[in-house]
Amino acid sequence: MMKLRNLKMFCLATFALLYANTTFAQDSQTKNYDQGFRLGFGVNGGVPTDGDYDWALGGDVRLQYDLTKKTSLTLTTGFTNLFVSEENAKDLGFIPAKAGFKAFIWEDQFYLLGEVGAGFAVTNGYNDTTFLWSPGIGYANKYIDVSVRYEDYNKFKTNQVALRLAYGFNL
Template identity: 80%
Template sequence: MKKLQIICLAAFAFLYTNTTFAQDSAATNYDQGFRLGFGLSGGLPTDGDYDWALGGDVRLQYDLSKRTSLTLTTGFTNLFIGKDDAGNNVKDLGFIPAKAGFKAFIWEDQFYIMGEAGAGFAVTNGYNDTSFLWSPSIGYANKYIDISVRYEDYNKFKTNQIALRLAYGFDL
């Protein structure tokens, strides 16, 4: 039953996006191309193990149409000292995320939703884990500025965060 629900939801999403873009004549004449963006993020972990997070990223975006894009994102994120359940200090965790995603503009070609998934590679303080990570976000973007809020979950690092990203982007 659950598989049937997932298949129906996927079919509905495909038909909805296909119908929406089929009616937009500007999408058929849109020049596809690449964009590059550089961003800074500040976040608050939601589980209490870490106090705050800070990171920087580089995002390569390929515009499929005026309203849809594929993304590749990497950078560095550091989760700063916190306390574990016993009250002991937890060492900072720095990692390199590598994510692929899909971005869809949903309102006035400036407000978007995006989903990304990938891996986080721990690189500081003796951590050797690699974690699956996923990250849904909502945001606003114009020709140069991109502002978004995202939830990011790292299952192997046993933490997650809500982060604000401010970025500068340009066409390549």
């Protein structure tokens, strides 16, 4: 429990530091940046870090609004299924709804992303809604976005480390 609290505090501190750094470190290049929307479609594969589920697979849609060349706001939704190999156990499928902040930290391609939101269970008789939070790191260019994230599902009593491969474009 203490490790999870320390991880949460570390992620929050990193997010705050990056936000403060990008807020005050504007140069002439970002002042004239054309703000705009991007849309991305991703496939996610993950490994739950506990023993209840064996693997995860999902898809998502992410709307991104570029505040500056180095910072963006995100809204992400989709569907994720946590699979179980035991015969009598049920898989868990849910719809995540997350809002986040993305900060490009190196060469305008490598970024850190923090998202928070809710996961709505929709399969196999599950009725819970959980708080979820998700820090991640990634690489993005004009069309491709590859990231790794940790995602914690409080009421589902599990979490995962996931890889996201996505295609995105300007709107």
